[in-house]
Amino acid sequence: MPHAASHVQDVVEAVSIRLNNRVYEKRSHGEDVVVLSYGEAFFDIPLFGFDDLPMPALYHYSHSRGIPELRALLAGYYASRHGVAVDPDTEIIVTAGSKIALHMAFMTILAPGDEVLIQEPAWVSYPEQVRLCHGRPVRIPHGVEVADYRAYVTGRTRAIVVNNPNNPSGRVLTDPEWREIHGMAREHDLFVVADEAYSDYVLDSRQFISAAAHDPAKEHTIVCNTLSKNYGMSGWRIGYVFTNPELLYQILKVNQHLVTCPATVLEYYMARHFHEVLDITAPQIRDVVVKRAAVARMLDDAGLRYLPGDGTFYLFVSIEGSRLGSEEFCTRLLEESGVSVVPGIGYGDSCDRFVRLSVGAESIDRIRRGVEQIAGLLRATAAEPLAVFHPQGAPARPALEAVAAF
Numbered sequence: 283m284p285h286a287a288s289h290v291q292d293v294v295e296a297v298s299i300r301l302n303n304r305v306y307e308k309r310s311h312g313e314d315v316v317v318l319s320y321g322e323a324f325f326d327i328p329l330f331g332f333d334d335l336p337m338p339a340l341y342h343y344s345h346s347r348g349i350p351e352l353r354a355l356l357a358g359y360y361a362s363r364h365g366v367a368v369d370p371d372t373e374i375i376v377t378a379g380s381k382i383a384l385h386m387a388f389m390t391i392l393a394p395g396d397e398v399l400i401q402e403p404a405w406v407s408y409p410e411q412v413r414l415c416h417g418r419p420v421r422i423p424h425g426v427e428v429a430d431y432r433a434y435v436t437g438r439t440r441a442i443v444v445n446n447p448n449n450p451s452g453r454v455l456t457d458p459e460w461r462e463i464h465g466m467a468r469e470h471d472l473f474v475v476a477d478e479a480y481s482d483y484v485l486d487s488r489q490f491i492s493a494a495a496h497d498p499a500k501e502h503t504i505v506c507n508t509l510s511k512n513y514g515m516s517g518w519r520i521g522y523v524f525t526n527p528e529l530l531y532q533i534l535k536v537n538q539h540l541v542t543c544p545a546t547v548l549e550y551y552m553a554r555h556f557h558e559v560l561d562i563t564a565p566q567i568r569d570v571v572v573k574r575a576a577v578a579r580m581l582d583d584a585g586l587r588y589l590p591g592d593g594t595f596y597l598f599v600s601i602e603g604s605r606l607g608s609e610e611f612c613t614r615l616l617e618e619s620g621v622s623v624v625p626g627i628g629y630g631d632s633c634d635r636f637v638r639l640s641v642g643a644e645s646i647d648r649i650r651r652g653v654e655q656i657a658g659l660l661r662a663t664a665a666e667p668l669a670v671f672h673p674q675g676a677p678a679r680p681a682l683e684a685v686a687a688f
């Protein structure tokens with residue numbers, strides 16, 4: 283029997299999806315699970331209806347760059363929110379989610395053996411997508427400063443992936459950090475592939491700086507974004523990618539052969555209700571970021587540590603001190619306590635002492651229950667002597683205090 287190609291066999295399943303499948307299974311048997319593992323926030327968004335959308339156009343394929351109305355709205359959104367000019371005719375493609383936008387970007391820029399720098403904690407799909415494109419992911423362990431990324435550049439380095447704000451730490455890049463990254467990109471002729479899926483999940487909108495703000499001509503910058511998080515519409519599967527017209531044309535050819543266009547009906551729906559949806563989701567996004575800050579304080583009170591960052595709806599919580607690896611920790615937490623969080627190992631080898639906690643899908647009271655269970659499992663599985671985790675930039679606490687606080 284013929285087998286799948288070895289580079290595909292080597293791809294690992296997305297750890298977050300595998301864990302969430304187990305959550306769906308448990309819930310379908312009527313079990314109560316505190317779900318802190320979902321990769322999305324749940325908003326109240328009304329259904330506006332489809333009756334006034336153009337017939338019969340919405341039954342058919344549409345423009346492979348995306349319908350012009352939606353392209354114009356998305357370009358306007360980046361201009362007004364982030365001060366980034368995007369030409370809707372030549373610089374943007376609307377596609378079926380940002381996952382495929384990222385993948386098409388990698389397909390477009392990578393030749394076999396090309397290296398891509400990926401900072402850990404790294405969203406699960408970057409290394410696998412690079413491998414699927416016959417590239418080589420080069421992981422930068424967590425804790426390495428942006429100023430030190432240059433040490434990972436070789437003659438084969440072609441790109442750096444930057445996830446800002448970061449899933450799972452919530453870290454938002456500063457202006458000086460962007461200067462470093464773009465300086466390195468110019469010096470070594472690298473692409474900056476920027477994943478800005480959580481761009482609206484910051485407390486102060488000025489805190490988020492788009493990668494394209496430092497490269498207005500988008501000479502080396504490719505930006506991917508999505509309606510999944512900023513609009514709470516992950517099931518709509520609408521994402522987009524923008525870059526300079528020449529490079530975008532190359533991505534467009536890939537899109538034409540892989541995707542054609544996103545679901546036409548959903549593009550028309552989004553174009554018709556774009557501002558209404560944003561007005562409805564904006565306060566809900568603010569609430570979830572505020573909730574994240576409250577959960578951070580809850581973790582502080584429980585003596586749990588987490589990586590620095592205040593964007594997104596995730597916290598990357600340290601399980602340093604447990605004798606369990608993150609996969610075993612999460613499995614026991616789910617099976618014994620009915621609480622689901624995602625193992626840190628999915629975000630890189632340097633992250634096995636962490637779990638990802640999402641505040642997007644549960645009430646603050648149920649999250650408190652989850653945090654208590656995490657602290658309890660840490661206590662129950664404490665290795666001796668208890669190691670202390672020093673998050674980057676945070677004051678070190680003495681080991682004894684950490685033990686007492688768990």
Ligand code: PMP
Pocket residue numbers: 321378379380381382405445449477479507508509510516519520521
């Ligand atoms: N990038 C990041 C960092 C994500 O967390 C996700 C979804 N979890 C995506 C991209 C993909 O989003 P989508 O394909 O739904 O646009």
